[in-house]
Amino acid sequence: MNSSLEAIRYVPGKLLLLDQLQLPFSEVYLDCSSPELGFDAIRSMKVRGAPAIALAAALSVAAKVHNVRLEFKNGKELGLQTQVWLRYLNSARPTAVNLMEATSKLCLFCEKWITAIEAEAAGSSALFSADFQRVCIELLEQDVQDNKAIGRAGAAHLIRTLHSAKMAILTHCNTGSLATAGYGTALGVIRSLHASQNLAHAYCTETRPYNQGARLTAFELVYERIPATLVTDSMVSYLMSLGKVNAVIVGADRVARNGDTANKIGTYQLAVAAKHHNIPFFVAAPFTSVDLALDSGAGIEIEQRPAQEMTHIQGVPLAAPGIDVWNPGFDVTPGQLITGFFTEKGAVIAGQQGQIGFDLSAPKFEV
Numbered sequence: 001m002n003s004s005l006e007a008i009r010y011v012p013g014k015l016l017l018l019d020q021l022q023l024p025f026s027e028v029y030l031d032c033s034s035p036e037l038g039f040d041a042i043r044s045m046k047v048r049g050a051p052a053i054a055l056a057a058a059l060s061v062a063a064k065v066h067n068v069r070l071e072f073k074n075g076k077e078l079g080l081q082t083q084v085w086l087r088y089l090n091s092a093r094p095t096a097v098n099l100m101e102a103t104s105k106l107c108l109f110c111e112k113w114i115t116a117i118e119a120e121a122a123g124s125s126a127l128f129s130a131d132f133q134r135v136c137i138e139l140l141e142q143d144v145q146d147n148k149a150i151g152r153a154g155a156a157h158l159i160r161t162l163h164s165a166k167m168a169i170l171t172h173c174n175t176g177s178l179a180t181a182g183y184g185t186a187l188g189v190i191r192s193l194h195a196s197q198n199l200a201h202a203y204c205t206e207t208r209p210y211n212q213g214a215r216l217t218a219f220e221l222v223y224e225r226i227p228a229t230l231v232t233d234s235m236v237s238y239l240m241s242l243g244k245v246n247a248v249i250v251g252a253d254r255v256a257r258n259g260d261t262a263n264k265i266g267t268y269q270l271a272v273a274a275k276h277h278n279i280p281f282f283v284a285a286p287f288t289s290v291d292l293a294l295d296s297g298a299g300i301e302i303e304q305r306p307a308q309e310m311t312h313i314q315g316v317p318l319a320a321p322g323i324d325v326w327n328p329g330f331d332v333t334p335g336q337l338i339t340g341f342f343t344e345k346g347a348v349i350a351g352q353q354g355q356i357g358f359d360l361s362a363p364k365f366e367v
């Protein structure tokens with residue numbers, strides 16, 4: 001069995017996304033080689049996870065750019081149209097900042113390209129396409145490098161501070177290869193600990209209502225042969241009270257300057273339970289998940305998901321018909337409940353080096 005799962009496969013002109021709605025029972029790749037197909041895959045959560053949706057958006061546009069490049073008179077026209085596609089993709093899901101970060105970075109690339117290059121020359125649409133492919137493929141490759149660095153930073157911090165050769169880690173939602181270009185963020189730290197033989201056990205929550213933990217994280221853990229146990233979200237406090245968890249590591253969809261972190265619904269209650277049991281609680285995320293425009297988490301838009309995702313499982317009804325449903329996809333964990341952030345640039349730990357709480361606009365990385 002191949003040792004690493006791939007949520008996203010790209011060659012110029014063709015984007016294939018692993019349909020995560022069909023996992024863990026079927027591994028089916030969908031052709032999402034246009035902005036419309038990319039939008040639908042993101043909105044319907046065939047691809048999900050903050051870094052993965054940003055990459056899927058970028059690459060669905062890149063595929064289209066490649067396929068229509070010869071239909072455009074010049075690079076300027078194709079560059080302007082590419083910006084329209086990117087802005088459309090930007091509205092597919094609201095909470096993860098990575099999507100906005102990627103689409104604005106690529107819109108800026110288009111603007112610069114149009115002003116810097118002989119954009120109105122005949123044939124320059126092919127040149128624009130080639131340059132656009134290159135930057136999008138770089139984003140994909142960079143994500144894997146960043147995740148490996150996050151994994152190293154997190155594992156090094158835990159090995160140094162937990163004074164335990166082998167530790168048990170609890171994680172939530174899915175932050176692994178399926179949520180990124182590869183390796184994963186929080187799950188990447190677990191992977192790193194496992195590789196260095198410092199992992200005693202991983203616990204993954206079911207992650208109601210959409211079960212990303214039971215369907216996807218459990219799948220990745222089994223696939224990678226990492227010793228792991230699935231628990232329902234409601235079992236976490238009891239598990240902690242039994243002394244079974246040494247640290248909690250989760251991912252992030254958007255982090256404010258003060259460390260307040262939006263992540264999958266249920267993250268906040270894990271942080272409260274961890275605080276009560278004196279268990280360190282970490283967020284593992286690339287620095288692109290930090291939204292420096294936000295002072296605090298109060299400004300983060302929380303996506304509301306369809307009622308059906310709570311009332312049904314895989315189309316099978318579960319709740320009493322007619323009941324009203326509240327289904328926020330994310331919650332915001334206050335920075336005060338977070339012990340530290342594991343990023344590709346290193347670990348940022350609360351209260352270290354004279355910091356009070358977090359100021360992620362001037363992070364002090366652990367040395």
Ligand code: MRU
Binds near residue numbers: 096173251263
């Ligand atoms: O609704 P989802 O499945 O896209 O939510 C995913 C999460 O909340 C992840 O924890 C987060 O995006 C980090 S993924 C590396």
